[in-house]
Amino acid sequence: MFVRVQRLLVAGTLAAASALAPGGVLAQEAVKIGLILPMTGGQASTGKQIDNAVKLYMQQHGDSVAGKKIEVILKDDATLPDNTKRLAQELIVNDKVNIIAGFGITPSALAAAPLATQAKVPEVVMAAGTSIITERSPYIVRTSFTLGQSCTIIADWAVKNGIKKVATLTSDYAPGNDALNFFKEHFVAGGGQIVEEVKVPLQNPDFAPFLQRMKDAKPDAMFVFVPAGQGGSFMKQYAERGLDKAGIKVIGPGDVTDDDLLKDMGDPVIGTVTAHLYSAAHPSAKNKEFVAAYKKAFNQRPGFMAAGGYDGMNLIYEALKKTGGKADGDSLIAAMKGTAWESPRGPISIDPETRDIVQNIYIRKVEKVDGELYNVEFETFNAVKDPGKTKK
Amino acid sequence: MTSILTNLFDGVAYGMLLFVLACGLAVTLGLMNFVNLAHGAFAMAGGYVCAVLVNQRGWPFFAGLPLAFVASAAIGAALERILYRHLYARSHLDQVLFSIGLAFMSVAAVDYFMGSSRVFINLPPALEGQLDVFGVGVGRYRLMIIVICGVLTALLQLILARTRFGSRLRAAVDDPRAASGLGINVPQVFAFTFAFGCGLAGLGGALSAEILGLDPYFPLKFMIYFLIVVTVGGSSSITGPFLASLLLGIGDVAGKYYVPKMGPFVIYTIMIVILIWRPNGLFGRTAAR
Numbered sequence: 001m002f003v004r005v006q007r008l009l010v011a012g013t014l015a016a017a018s019a020l021a022p023g024g025v026l027a028q029e030a031v032k033i034g035l036i037l038p039m040t041g042g043q044a045s046t047g048k049q050i051d052n053a054v055k056l057y058m059q060q061h062g063d064s065v066a067g068k069k070i071e072v073i074l075k076d077d078a079t080l081p082d083n084t085k086r087l088a089q090e091l092i093v094n095d096k097v098n099i100i101a102g103f104g105i106t107p108s109a110l111a112a113a114p115l116a117t118q119a120k121v122p123e124v125v126m127a128a129g130t131s132i133i134t135e136r137s138p139y140i141v142r143t144s145f146t147l148g149q150s151c152t153i154i155a156d157w158a159v160k161n162g163i164k165k166v167a168t169l170t171s172d173y174a175p176g177n178d179a180l181n182f183f184k185e186h187f188v189a190g191g192g193q194i195v196e197e198v199k200v201p202l203q204n205p206d207f208a209p210f211l212q213r214m215k216d217a218k219p220d221a222m223f224v225f226v227p228a229g230q231g232g233s234f235m236k237q238y239a240e241r242g243l244d245k246a247g248i249k250v251i252g253p254g255d256v257t258d259d260d261l262l263k264d265m266g267d268p269v270i271g272t273v274t275a276h277l278y279s280a281a282h283p284s285a286k287n288k289e290f291v292a293a294y295k296k297a298f299n300q301r302p303g304f305m306a307a308g309g310y311d312g313m314n315l316i317y318e319a320l321k322k323t324g325g326k327a328d329g330d331s332l333i334a335a336m337k338g339t340a341w342e343s344p345r346g347p348i349s350i351d352p353e354t355r356d357i358v359q360n361i362y363i364r365k366v367e368k369v370d371g372e373l374y375n376v377e378f379e380t381f382n383a384v385k386d387p388g389k390t391k392k
Numbered sequence: 393m394t395s396i397l398t399n400l401f402d403g404v405a406y407g408m409l410l411f412v413l414a415c416g417l418a419v420t421l422g423l424m425n426f427v428n429l430a431h432g433a434f435a436m437a438g439g440y441v442c443a444v445l446v447n448q449r450g451w452p453f454f455a456g457l458p459l460a461f462v463a464s465a466a467i468g469a470a471l472e473r474i475l476y477r478h479l480y481a482r483s484h485l486d487q488v489l490f491s492i493g494l495a496f497m498s499v500a501a502v503d504y505f506m507g508s509s510r511v512f513i514n515l516p517p518a519l520e521g522q523l524d525v526f527g528v529g530v531g532r533y534r535l536m537i538i539v540i541c542g543v544l545t546a547l548l549q550l551i552l553a554r555t556r557f558g559s560r561l562r563a564a565v566d567d568p569r570a571a572s573g574l575g576i577n578v579p580q581v582f583a584f585t586f587a588f589g590c591g592l593a594g595l596g597g598a599l600s601a602e603i604l605g606l607d608p609y610f611p612l613k614f615m616i617y618f619l620i621v622v623t624v625g626g627s628s629s630i631t632g633p634f635l636a637s638l639l640l641g642i643g644d645v646a647g648k649y650y651v652p653k654m655g656p657f658v659i660y661t662i663m664i665v666i667l668i669w670r671p672n673g674l675f676g677r678t679a680a681r
Contacts, residue, residue, distance in 0.1 A: 044508035198652045208402050209648035216395045231607050240531050242522040
């Protein structure tokens with residue numbers, strides 16, 4: 001009789017404990033990351049790369065850190081900033097995520113910024129590249145790049161390498177204008193001359209007339225920024241129009257020769273010189289391992305978007321290690337500031353003042369390596385900060 | 393001077409391409425009085441069929457093109473029999489809602505099966521690069537488009553004007569009741585015409601992959617262009633949309649070249665001006681219907 005009661009009591013407490021567990025214990029143990037990416041729509045390739053890289057990182061590093069289980073909730077914003085905002089709100093309010101991350105395009109990152117500030121939730125920008133983003137909220141950290149970083153460097157390089165007349169072709173939206181302005185400023189200051197300036201609509205079906213204008217302007221080189229994904233069609237039409245034979249070189253930030261698409265661009269792209277943060281051909285052990293693992297898992301080459309996603313996850317893991325698992329916004333942001341590590345792209349760090357990325361920018365030339373096209377790095381500019389902020 | 397000619401050439405090629413893509417829509421809208429906003433989906437289907445055959449199965453490009461036509465025509469014929477014919481007698485609003493829904497479904501389906509990134513069709517080397525004709529740069533691929541589309545247009549005009557089928561079609565359009573009273577199988581004529589229009593769109597889709605780019609959003613991205621061609625050209629003949637396509641193609645290319653800042657607006661400005669001047673389109677019949 002007595003024994004029975006005791007058993008009942010034990011069973012009862014056990015039941016009570018297990019009933020409490022999902023609410024009580026897990027809420028403390030799990031760190032939720034809301035990953036908002038364009039998985040469909042114009043920038044879907046960006047979303048897929050980042051999603052892949054995040055998965056790969058978690059495969060390699062396990063799904064728990066500092067005693068916390070990491071849980072990623074992926075949402076598709078279809079490249080529409082309105083969706084990004086709604087999804088970010090749902091993730092913060094309903095799913096109670098500790099961190100929001102991803103953001104394929106600048107308007108998406110900006111749309112989520114006020115929410116990050118209000119809810120004190122860190123926003124890890126893994127793709128968007130306009131300079132102003134990190135200034136829009138004290139909770140924004142970036143692991144991708146800013147266009148200013150590559151564009152000022154390619155401008156300086158062009159001046160040094162005897163390119164005097166340049167025609168520019170940039171997509172008509174915030175990052176395109178950023179790219180153009182940073183390039184122009186440095187190139188003109190170095191004594192170069194812009195002979196033609198064309199902004200193409202973002203949803204542009206046909207580059208032909210713009211390219212003809214470039215050709216007729218007879219520049220030494222043309223500076224090109226189109227969003228990752230449009231580079232393929234641009235290079236095809238560039239070759240079709242015979243600009244390569246007319247001796248007009250393509251220079252620009254590396255979006256136009258994104259590793260994602262480079263393989264299928266064909267030989268006319270050989271010789272294109274770009275400045276960028278990541279190449280799948282970066283000769284470091286860390287990168288070789290990253291490329292091999294990525295290829296094995298997803299059967300394609302990682303591009304710079306994948307690097308941004310991979311490093312974003314690393315930043316989150318490192319920050320959690322520093323805080324010992326404390327996952328509130330202020331502690332995480334404080335821990336992220338100044339974090340430095342070896343990324344597949346080379347050594348990088350988070351600027352403690354601007355929360356923006358500091359990284360090497362490489363000058364690369366497209367060459368054929370083992371029968372495949374690669375961006376081969378031949379000059380390095382160390383620890384480049386975002387020129388949009390150092391100016392002030 | 394040479395750049396003017398190159399631009400003119402590019403414009404004509406672009407216009408011809410628009411025509412092949414849109415003339416099926418002119419037929420369904422103008423001749424059959426059916427608003428088919430899913431027209432671009434048939435073009436996309438043709439493009440993807442050609443891409444799969446050429447890139448994955450290793451077919452030569454010129455064998456893939458007719459297959460794009462056949463596949464789109466077959467899909468068109470099947471859908472016409474299963475879905476479209478029930479809507480002929482319905483209001484235009486019903487037709488618009490139905491067909492736009494179909495367009496969205498096609499976008500989602502292609503995105504699911506083929507992925508959302510842009511697809512290129514491997515071209516034979518003979519079609520790459522530019523020819524130099526008296527100093528004027530002439531793109532080989534665009535030249536091929538002009539040849540193919542020019543021949544098609546001439547054929548279409550001949551079929552419509554000279555053959556028995558053409559006169560049946562015109563009769564069925566002018567007065568379906570009288571035509572069926574004379575023993576013309578009107579539903580069959582419409583079904584055939586619809587399938588043929590879809591086939592042309594499929595061919596256009598395959599041809600445009602190189603120039604306009606082929607991705608799952610094709611039907612939505614270019615719907616506006618097709619509608620402009622049909623509204624500006626008027627939908628009562630083939631010549632109207634043909635000239636409208638050329639006008640828009642040349643206008644668009646010239647606008648982007650000479651006033652790049654205004655580029656994308658030129659084509660819409662042309663449309664507005666023409667529609668104010670002639671509300672039924674350049675060659676529209678005055679509200680006879």
